[in-house]
Amino acid sequence: MADAVKFGNYINGEWVDGSSGDVGESLNPAHSKEVVGTFQKSTAQDVDSAIQAATEAQKLWRKETGATRGSFLYKVADILESRIDDVAATMTKEMGKTLPEAKGETARGVAILRYYAGEGLRKTGDVIPSTDPGAFMYTTRKPLGVVGVITPWNFPVAIPIWKMAPALIYGNAVVLKPASEASITAAKVIECFAEAGFPKGVVNFITGSGSVIGQGLADHTHVDGITFTGSDGVGQQVGQAVLARGGKYQLEMGGKNPVIVADDADLDLAVEATISGGLKSTGQKCTATSRVIVDQAIYEEFKEKLVSKVSELKVGDGLDADSWMGPSVSASQLDTVLSYINKGKEEGAKLIFGGRRLEEDGLADGYYVEPAIFDEVDTKMSIAQEEIFGPVLALIKVDGLEEAIEVANDTKFGLSASIFTKNIARMMTFIEEVDAGLVRVNAESAGVELQAPFGGMKQSSSHSREQGTAAIEFFTEVKTVFIKG
Numbered sequence: 001m002a003d004a005v006k007f008g009n010y011i012n013g014e015w016v017d018g019s020s021g022d023v024g025e026s027l028n029p030a031h032s033k034e035v036v037g038t039f040q041k042s043t044a045q046d047v048d049s050a051i052q053a054a055t056e057a058q059k060l061w062r063k064e065t066g067a068t069r070g071s072f073l074y075k076v077a078d079i080l081e082s083r084i085d086d087v088a089a090t091m092t093k094e095m096g097k098t099l100p101e102a103k104g105e106t107a108r109g110v111a112i113l114r115y116y117a118g119e120g121l122r123k124t125g126d127v128i129p130s131t132d133p134g135a136f137m138y139t140t141r142k143p144l145g146v147v148g149v150i151t152p153w154n155f156p157v158a159i160p161i162w163k164m165a166p167a168l169i170y171g172n173a174v175v176l177k178p179a180s181e182a183s184i185t186a187a188k189v190i191e192c193f194a195e196a197g198f199p200k201g202v203v204n205f206i207t208g209s210g211s212v213i214g215q216g217l218a219d220h221t222h223v224d225g226i227t228f229t230g231s232d233g234v235g236q237q238v239g240q241a242v243l244a245r246g247g248k249y250q251l252e253m254g255g256k257n258p259v260i261v262a263d264d265a266d267l268d269l270a271v272e273a274t275i276s277g278g279l280k281s282t283g284q285k286c287t288a289t290s291r292v293i294v295d296q297a298i299y300e301e302f303k304e305k306l307v308s309k310v311s312e313l314k315v316g317d318g319l320d321a322d323s324w325m326g327p328s329v330s331a332s333q334l335d336t337v338l339s340y341i342n343k344g345k346e347e348g349a350k351l352i353f354g355g356r357r358l359e360e361d362g363l364a365d366g367y368y369v370e371p372a373i374f375d376e377v378d379t380k381m382s383i384a385q386e387e388i389f390g391p392v393l394a395l396i397k398v399d400g401l402e403e404a405i406e407v408a409n410d411t412k413f414g415l416s417a418s419i420f421t422k423n424i425a426r427m428m429t430f431i432e433e434v435d436a437g438l439v440r441v442n443a444e445s446a447g448v449e450l451q452a453p454f455g456g457m458k459q460s461s462s463h464s465r466e467q468g469t470a471a472i473e474f475f476t477e478v479k480t481v482f483i484k485g
């Protein structure tokens with residue numbers, strides 16, 4: 001507890017304690033008794049204060065030029081860049097991903113800030129020819145107002161930033177409610193916003209339970225838009241609450257992402273991408289590969305190579321330079337993963353590698369699990385249908401591309417999908433037929449680029465897209481203007 005930091009809420013330009021006086025502890029999943037920091041267990045009253053501050057601040061913020069708003073984002077980027085080592089180490093301690101991954105994510109946060117800072121100087125409308133020769137018609141955009149940002153623990157720097165930066169550049173004020181599991185990392189990001197000198201109330205940060213603070217934002221009539229990333233159950237609840245009061249919402253939820261390995265695939269490349277896409281971040285990405293759909297002609301060879309490579313991976317504390325994979329984020333996430341591994345066995349799949357909780361070699365007080373590989377998986381099994389959010393790969397044997405795509409599409413999710421093949425006709429068929437918002441060819445299923453639209457089909461999202469130029473669609477509303485001289 002000696003090094004644990006304590007954070008308040010950040011409301012109206014001040015770091016303040018929550019009105020309950022209670023704090024929560026954020027624990028290190030690699031050493032579960034180690035407290036990384038404490039955060040406020042806020043109340044509905046604190047939610048009101050944050051929203052009130054944001055509402056007031058937004059009245060002036062929206063009147064600033066895009067260039068001025070961008071200048072604040074450039075400052076945040078510089079501050080965050082100077083703190084990459086500290087923010088990344090906090091992330092690793094708080095949610096377990098390895099330090100190189102945490103540094104990569106923080107650097108991505110810096111790049112996202114600079115990208116949206118630049119958006120402040122780009123066009124926000126079009127001139128449209130009117131049928132009236134004496135008229136001038138064009139579109140412009142206005143910000144929504146106050147945006148509630150509800151984020152998960154798996155990308156505690158990149159996701160808050162890829163929601164807040166576009167919200168701010170287009171003239172909204174924000175209230176961020178981060179995942180409790182990653183509140184300390186998120187607070188360190190907010191410190192960068194605070195030190196960049198935004199007008200008070202433009203950026204607000206409030207921690208506490210999802211059902212009080214997250215739901216409080218979703219229900220609040222003065223919150224004009226909610227952008228959410230997390231589980232599909234909570235996402236649906238949030239969407240319904242916002243819809244019921246006529247607000248705007250954007251949901252980015254789960255995935256059950258397939259990789260198809262065709263009979264002409266470069267097998268070494270496909271194995272490498274399956275491991276990286278499925279097991280990096282301990283499988284805790286919505287874009288993680290979880291179903292590996294392999295043509296029967298190369299199935300045995302692929303399986304052998306996969307097991308052999310996975311058996312070389314070192315699991316351990318993400319701060320140790322030789323750890324390839326860290327722990328699950330929490331005891332409950334570890335339980336979920338282990339219970340899916342059991343369910344897989346019970347439903348008749350064959351566990352051919354791993355799947356044990358790891359407790360030897362000093363790992364007993366962390367939430368470590370060995371990567372698991374299942375053979376003989378049927379597409380109807382739970383491990384082939386439900387998002388596990390853990391290092392579990394389900395191998396499914398198919399005969400040809402048509403069956404592979406049918407299996408790939410046989411889930412309620414449609415976030416990301418990839419294929420390994422050298423045949424252009426197969427690539428084109430896959431691109432055309434697969435139900436996924438992110439389609440990748442000869443590349444792993446994870447891998448989001450900040451300048452491109454990101455979002456899923458079916459129940460993976462609310463059919464909206466985030467990031468790149470797509471972000472403007474959610475964070476603004478279009479006004480069509482007709483002027484007659």
Ligand SMILES: NC(=O)C1=CN([C@@H]2O[C@H](COP(=O)(O)OP(=O)(O)OC[C@H]3O[C@@H](n4cnc5c(N)ncnc54)[C@H](OP(=O)(O)O)[C@@H]3O)[C@@H](O)[C@H]2O)C=CC1
Binds near residue numbers: 232333
């Ligand atoms: N698609 C993705 O990127 C992610 C998917 N998941 C999936 O979700 C599962 C559970 O993870 P978990 O972190 O619990 O995800 P949740 O969906 O519960 O949490 C996401 C965010 O929503 C908040 N929240 C929780 N309940 C409510 C509510 N009733 N109203 C509004 N906001 C709420 C959480 O706060 P708090 O942390 O305080 O509960 C957190 O900030 C994982 O196992 C995984 O399958 C999880 C994270 C990311």
Ligand SMILES: O=C(O)CCC(=O)C(=O)O
Binds near residue numbers: 229285287
């Ligand atoms: O794969 C990525 O970079 C982003 C994934 C993501 O948005 C998520 O897991 O929540």
